[in-house]
Amino acid sequence: MAVIGSQIGDVELYLVQEFHIRLLESKLERCNVGAAKSSVSKEDCCYIDITFDDCTTFKDTTVPVEVIEEEDDCIVDDDAELESTDAESFHDSDYDFSKDEDDVIFPKVVARKTAACKQESNKNGADEDDLNLYGGDPIVVHEESATINTEDLNNCCESSDEDSLRIRKPRYIRFRPEIDMAEPKFYAGLLFDDKQIFKRAVDYCGVKWGKVFQWKKNDIRRMRANCKDANCSWFIYASKEANNDAFVIRTMGPPCHCGRTCYHKRANSGFLSRHYMEFLRLNKKVTVAQFMEKVHLELNVNITKHQASKTFMKAKLLIHGSYKNQYRKLWDYCEELLTCNPETTVHMETILDESSGKDRFLRLYICFEALKRGFKVGCRRVIEVDVCHLKGPHLGILLTTVGIDANDCIYPVAYAVVEVENKNSWKWFIEFLKYDLSISEQKSWTIISDRQKGLGSTIEEVIPE
Structure with missing residues (x-):
């Protein structure tokens, strides 16, 4: 642990969870520490002992410690209060021992705690590079403070624990139909709000790139699509989440390198009506020929006049709703x-x-x-x-x-x-x-x-x- 006083050099680094401080010397004066090592004297220092209740030591890890100068107006209120405290009126109820008993008990407690922490550190097998939390920068020790601030070390330890917990918890990226449906990209961990959105995204990707596939599994819990070519190993598998209706892509096969087709089975009137519903709502006077040309330019798919007419009818139902409703x-x-x-x-x-x-x-x-x-x-x-x-x-x-x-x-x-x-x-x-x-x-x-x-x-x- 870092020292209080005029010690300058390499010290052993401990991670302190709890500690208690007890004043040993009655003379407690505020010392003005110079920036140079020669300006530090024993008369300007106060001596206290620190009992570490819970600490973790880092094996073979030393960091440089140096004393810096601190302005008078930066004194913490706790330090000023401690300076004004008289040694005769100081009383610590947690460590109410006589001076002789404390000289015997204190070294034993510190030795026992230090040995236990070193054994635990050796079991974990921590490397020296991983334990160097400060990256070689010196730890600043203020001589005027009667306590050692270990908040930074505790925050480092707690943040590492939180990061490890986040890594264990699965994190999915949500598929947004209003944005991602134009250029769908599939990868493991992609989450869809429901089964129909996942099916529409796969169908659109197959129609746009001219890939012919078939659904091997299509039930309430699982969906799996495979390339129709027996020599192609492309597939995509998604399953339902336990607590909601969302589907998540679990595994995927290698990319499909099969040739494209211009007469796709999935490019039916239902698919086209859902995909071009907004276009048909804004362009009510578009003809069948114009619509066929638009589909060919955007999706590279050829459709018949009968398909275009049925697309108009189904799009009208989607826009205005059914007559029964x-x-x-x-x-x-x-x-x-x-x-x-x-x-x-x-x-x-x-x-x-x-x-x-x-x-x-x-x-x-x-x-x-x-x-x-x-x-x-x-x-x-x-x-x-x-x-x-x-x-x-x-x-x-x-x-x-x-x-x-x-x-x-x-x-x-x-x-x-x-x-x-x-x-x-x-x-x-x-x-x-x-x-x-x-x-x-x-x-x-x-x-x-x-x-x-x-x-x-x-x-x-x-x-x-």
């Missing part, structure tokens, strides 16, 4: 209309499906409060009622009512979606229209129609003359 949001849509447009007429009817036991959409009538109020105030009492058939996945009949404003332009009033055009559906629509527009008699109103089925008899029945 949209029907489930109709109740929320009606509530939002009533919240944002008070006094709006919204009426929806459903029927119970016997096979599934769930409600299915039947009819919907909407008349906005602003349009209703504007028609009553500024439009003439002339309305036109018409119907059209809905095509595509949303089958049904659309019933509409429009008016004429002061500029002789079309003014929308109300609309409804029904299951079929018949007298029953027209009667249901005209009754709501009569209530919203406050139609009391036919004499003061002009109703224009295209002679729809059952509309004339329904108006005469609902609206009196």
